[in-house]
Amino acid sequence: MSATSEKESASGQKSTGRADKILIVDDEASIRRILETRFKMLGFDTATAADGEEAMDVFNKFLPDIVVLDIMMPKMDGYGVTKEIRKQADTPVIILTALGDVAERITGLELGADDYVVKPFSPKELEARVKCILRRTTSKSGGTPAASKETNNVVAIGHLKVDLNKRQVFKKNERVRLTGMEFSLLELLVNNSGKPFSRGEILQHVWSYPPDHRIDTRVVDVHISRLRSKLETDISNPELILTARGIGYMFQKID
Structure with missing residues (x-):
């Protein structure tokens, strides 16, 4: 070469x-x-x-x-x-x-x-x-989610089904269009359900920003809002993507 x-x-x-x-x-x-x-x-x-x-x-x-x-x-x-x-x-x-x-x-x-x-x-x-x-x-998802799973690395909770291999999401069996970054954010939260992440940690994991990089963390807030609008049944009362007060955000704990 x-x-x-x-x-x-x-x-x-x-x-x-x-x-x-x-x-x-x-x-x-x-x-x-x-x-x-x-x-x-x-x-x-x-x-x-x-x-x-x-x-x-x-x-x-x-x-x-x-x-x-x-x-x-x-x-x-x-x-x-x-x-x-x-x-x-x-x-x-x-x-x-x-x-x-x-x-x-x-x-x-x-x-x-x-x-x-x-x-x-x-x-x-x-x-x-x-x-x-x-x-x-x-990229395709590689890792095993820390959540209850169906076969082929598919995570199901309530009306939501997340296929981590195909990077696809279904709500009540209807395909939900997510951008690549929206899916990567959801993937991080689902793979660590019940664990809160600060906005800075999310920026590091999903956007690959270094810890000392100065950026408006509302990038995270806006993406969370976009995800909730697509996935939650009641946006005003989210049951999947939760706010961890004083920290940031987390996905509902999956047993």
Whole structure:
């Protein structure tokens, strides 16, 4: 194997040999150019778009594995693009947000984005976020859940059934669409039912943030809210994903 092949295999290449496909959407040409160059060097198959409408055209033709998306853009902003993507796919989305605009990033997360990076950002930080999310959203569950199980690593509790091998969730026998990061969060909680996790611990386990990394932990809160809206019978009185007061969150204990 050549040095180039080894590098690609360790970064942007899937085990099948196909390169991961990334769509970079930003109205600033310099940002598109820098990120496109860097991700190509990492072995990714890249595509770019300068506005929201172009982004959706490229998305439907290119079928990326992950999208890096600026919020403030002409024609259709990043919120609109995120909504359109979520109507048809669970493709991971990382939004690029302004430094001090907390409301902007929370809105993006509520619409279905998986993570955010604050502008101005380090390209290395963005590369790390992309690699982490692709790893979490394309990996298959490996481990045995600390919970009552059916065969084939399927966990059942009440009206909910979680297939940890196929990364699928069923509510009253109806398939529930979860994004890859939503499933990874649910997987962590289910595999450790009855054990409370702090928001920081969840960020470390699911998003692979280092312990000393400063990030708004509402990333976790928003994802928990999204999960509850999809899985709980009564969102105002959750019975599956519980709040551990003074700590964080936990999944109901499974005997």
